[in-house]
Amino acid sequence: MLTLATTTPGQPEIFASLQGEGPSMGRPSTFVRLSRCNLACQWCDTAYTWRFTGDNRFHRDALAFERRENQVTMEEAELAQAVADLVPDRLVITGGEPLLQGAALARMLAALDAIRPGMHVEVETNSTVAPHPALDARIDQYNVSPKLAHSGNPADLALLPDRLSAWAAEPRAFFKFVVATRADVDEVMALQQTYAIPGARLFLMPEGRSSDVIRERSGWLADFCSQHGLRFTDRLHIHLWGDTRGT
Numbered sequence: 001m002l003t004l005a006t007t008t009p010g011q012p013e014i015f016a017s018l019q020g021e022g023p024s025m026g027r028p029s030t031f032v033r034l035s036r037c038n039l040a041c042q043w044c045d046t047a048y049t050w051r052f053t054g055d056n057r058f059h060r061d062a063l064a065f066e067r068r069e070n071q072v073t074m075e076e077a078e079l080a081q082a083v084a085d086l087v088p089d090r091l092v093i094t095g096g097e098p099l100l101q102g103a104a105l106a107r108m109l110a111a112l113d114a115i116r117p118g119m120h121v122e123v124e125t126n127s128t129v130a131p132h133p134a135l136d137a138r139i140d141q142y143n144v145s146p147k148l149a150h151s152g153n154p155a156d157l158a159l160l161p162d163r164l165s166a167w168a169a170e171p172r173a174f175f176k177f178v179v180a181t182r183a184d185v186d187e188v189m190a191l192q193q194t195y196a197i198p199g200a201r202l203f204l205m206p207e208g209r210s211s212d213v214i215r216e217r218s219g220w221l222a223d224f225c226s227q228h229g230l231r232f233t234d235r236l237h238i239h240l241w242g243d244t245r246g247t
């Protein structure tokens, strides 16, 4: 059983779109958005996946929370069929923090391979959770987004040295840092040094939930990237469809 976010109450958030961020930007992809997170970024664009009624900031055991509104459960086989029924040959698994449900995701992907083999599978993750081994064996690409101080998460929860070292050494992992100011970029540069993150697998992405904010930050951030040999990623889906569930 998997717990998914919803577009409207009762409707699981499964949709075809274009990958809007990172190395696969522009590729047609099916998205599955799981519920719950172990962090609480103050600018999270999908807080409806984890900020339920009441205050659950910085909870360490996200799965201990009972079902709330904005969540719906699905059997692995049912979700696999829903993914197989959509056109794109790529799958992006996101959330919330999808690696909190790693074992069930591995079962879902085994069911998917039985009905539609060989889809390219990407996982969007906040970097803090080690992938379940059975899931890890089936993942083609990780888009890893460690959270800086401006996210509001305590560093001892958001920046785990063992995890960051492991992702830096993982050739399937692309780092995607969300930045709003020059101070954030300095923090990224320090993390790159500390954990020896290869520049070819490091992206900077402007924080923003509107096209105007993203465009304004893209100006100086793109200049910084070209001057320092770093990769820049836009948030294509926000420009195309705004900050809308299911796009």
Ligand SMILES: C[S@@+](CC[C@H](N)C(=O)[O-])C[C@H]1O[C@@H](n2cnc3c(N)ncnc32)[C@H](O)[C@@H]1O
Binding pocket: 037, 043, 044, 045, 046, 094, 095, 096, 097, 098, 124, 125, 126, 127, 143, 144, 145, 176, 178, 205, 206, 207, 208, 209
């Ligand atoms: C909603 S998160 C879900 C996956 C995982 N929890 C994570 O944080 O990577 C998906 C992506 O959106 C990014 N994101 C969330 N809110 C954002 C915002 N306001 N501006 C820019 N990126 C944002 C995250 O950093 C992450 O790269």
Ligand SMILES: Nc1nc2[nH]cc(C(=O)O)c2c(=O)[nH]1
Binding pocket: 017, 018, 019, 020, 021, 031, 094, 095, 124, 237, 247
């Ligand atoms: N089109 C589109 N691309 C995305 N790439 C990462 C997303 C996410 O929320 O994880 C996302 C999303 O929500 N929509």
Ligand code: SF4
Binding pocket: 037, 038, 039, 040, 041, 044, 045, 046, 047, 095, 096, 097, 126, 147
């Ligand atoms: S880690 Fe991802 S899903 Fe969780 S609060 Fe931060 S941006 Fe949102």
Ligand SMILES: [Mg+2]
Binding pocket: 045, 046
């Ligand atoms: Mg998103």
